[in-house]
Amino acid sequence: MNPHQVRVILFGCSAGSLHALRSLFSRLPRRYPLPIVGVTHTREQGEWLLPELLGRRCLLNVRSAVDKETIQPGSLYLAPPGYHLLLERDETLSLSMDERVHGSRPAIDPLFESAADSLGDKVLAIILTGGGCDGAQGLRAVADAGGVCLIQDPASAEASSMPLMAMAAVLEKQRRVLSLEQIGTELLNLGEGKNG
Amino acid sequence: MKDSELEEVEINLVLETLRLRHGYDFRHYAQASLRRRLRSLQHLFGLKHLVDLVPRLLRERDLLSKVLAGLSVPMTEMFRDPAVFLALRQEVVPLLRTFPQINIWQVGCATGEEAYSLAILMAEEGCLFRCQIYATDINDAALATAEEGVFPARKMALYGDNYRNAGGTGKLADYYHHHMDFVQMDPTLRRSMVFAHHNLVSDGIFCEAHLVVCRNVLIYFDRHLQAHCFALMKGSLVRGGCLCLGSRESVEGTVVERDFQAINKAMRIFRLRPRGSTP
Ligand SMILES: C[S@@+](CC[C@H](N)C(=O)[O-])C[C@H]1O[C@@H](n2cnc3c(N)ncnc32)[C@H](O)[C@@H]1O
Numbered sequence: 001m002n003p004h005q006v007r008v009i010l011f012g013c014s015a016g017s018l019h020a021l022r023s024l025f026s027r028l029p030r031r032y033p034l035p036i037v038g039v040t041h042t043r044e045q046g047e048w049l050l051p052e053l054l055g056r057r058c059l060l061n062v063r064s065a066v067d068k069e070t071i072q073p074g075s076l077y078l079a080p081p082g083y084h085l086l087l088e089r090d091e092t093l094s095l096s097m098d099e100r101v102h103g104s105r106p107a108i109d110p111l112f113e114s115a116a117d118s119l120g121d122k123v124l125a126i127i128l129t130g131g132g133c134d135g136a137q138g139l140r141a142v143a144d145a146g147g148v149c150l151i152q153d154p155a156s157a158e159a160s161s162m163p164l165m166a167m168a169a170v171l172e173k174q175r176r177v178l179s180l181e182q183i184g185t186e187l188l189n190l191g192e193g194k195n196g
Numbered sequence: 197m198k199d200s201e202l203e204e205v206e207i208n209l210v211l212e213t214l215r216l217r218h219g220y221d222f223r224h225y226a227q228a229s230l231r232r233r234l235r236s237l238q239h240l241f242g243l244k245h246l247v248d249l250v251p252r253l254l255r256e257r258d259l260l261s262k263v264l265a266g267l268s269v270p271m272t273e274m275f276r277d278p279a280v281f282l283a284l285r286q287e288v289v290p291l292l293r294t295f296p297q298i299n300i301w302q303v304g305c306a307t308g309e310e311a312y313s314l315a316i317l318m319a320e321e322g323c324l325f326r327c328q329i330y331a332t333d334i335n336d337a338a339l340a341t342a343e344e345g346v347f348p349a350r351k352m353a354l355y356g357d358n359y360r361n362a363g364g365t366g367k368l369a370d371y372y373h374h375h376m377d378f379v380q381m382d383p384t385l386r387r388s389m390v391f392a393h394h395n396l397v398s399d400g401i402f403c404e405a406h407l408v409v410c411r412n413v414l415i416y417f418d419r420h421l422q423a424h425c426f427a428l429m430k431g432s433l434v435r436g437g438c439l440c441l442g443s444r445e446s447v448e449g450t451v452v453e454r455d456f457q458a459i460n461k462a463m464r465i466f467r468l469r470p471r472g473s474t475p
Binding site (some may be wrong): 064094147 | 200226227228229230231233269271277412414416417418419422443444445446
């Protein structure tokens, strides 16, 4: 992997993944040199505490994505309930209220596919713990566009179905299956490569 | 040329055909979601390449409505985000009451659920008789559904919950008739409602509005087209009129930021400042 090439880190996980997100992203420094954009499956209505809960344990600037905002290093953007989150070519975020994907809105596939279209091989995408199959097709799009694909080791994930489906969708040589710990180290190394 | 670059050229050709042949300009829509919807159209029509849409759009008369239906996203609900409707009831209706005649422009009404919600709200506040709701969209199929006011019965449980959380004073079922697996909205609501085709990109101001409700439409546009729409909505509002946007949209950071003051920032409700008053 060429660390100088990556411009954005994407992740997808399903509900109940607070623990995984905290242990992964709490390791990154405040001035982490890349933007991070992610989807977690959430209920469409009612209170949404994730940005707050994750932000408390992270040095990164954790926030709910705002339409047409330009992604910035050191910030982690979460797709808000009820909206898909997409990445545009000019590195801005767009929200949409299109059909649910795999019964979910937000869903992981639209984010990953749009990023693969917009930024091609400058994307690093991670599938974390989760049920169902969302994210598999998106990860394949990232792989096809030459991006970097990481998958949380299903054995260590709270829910293994999303990692397993992602592994099935992407060729072995185009992906790496790692523990959360290893993914965190990967991200840190990537950050150092960027700074250096 | 890479496949993705080739697809980009095809997308531009389709958009140019829509513009030059049919007068619909999608060039300033947010690209990522437009690309998704063009791909699903390609899939729907069973086209090998997206560009195959071009000759068909040029020659086939009845294709346009299908393409427009595929490119617009008529996804909506009654009383979606109930807290917003509660805020409209408590904080905006008192302002609207000061006008003898109340015009509401509901932009991007899709299949009409939001417009009916507004009509019910105004009826319960005793204002519907002096109220005119103009609900507009570019999707004619969705507008036809809105005109009929016929919705699937299975959605009414959710809508009923929304209605109660929005401060509804009666029962939602008071406003529709149940037939088998669908419901028909009460026709007396319709007396104050007009559904019309209006394109934010190319059509102008058509009424003097006291309230403009435009939710989850602007997210589909790029900043350039958003600015155009904000100017249009501002231009159609009377002084002191109100603007209600979607839960993730705001006037902040836009060309009209200084023209509006927040009534309820969290609910994305703003008011046009009186002339001459500055922030
Ligand atoms: C996601 S729906 C929003 C429905 C409703 N306002 C709500 O929030 O529940 C977006 C609507 O915007 C309409 N739309 C898209 N482009 C438009 C344009 N140029 N002019 C008017 N309406 C447009 C679409 O047809 C669609 O019905």
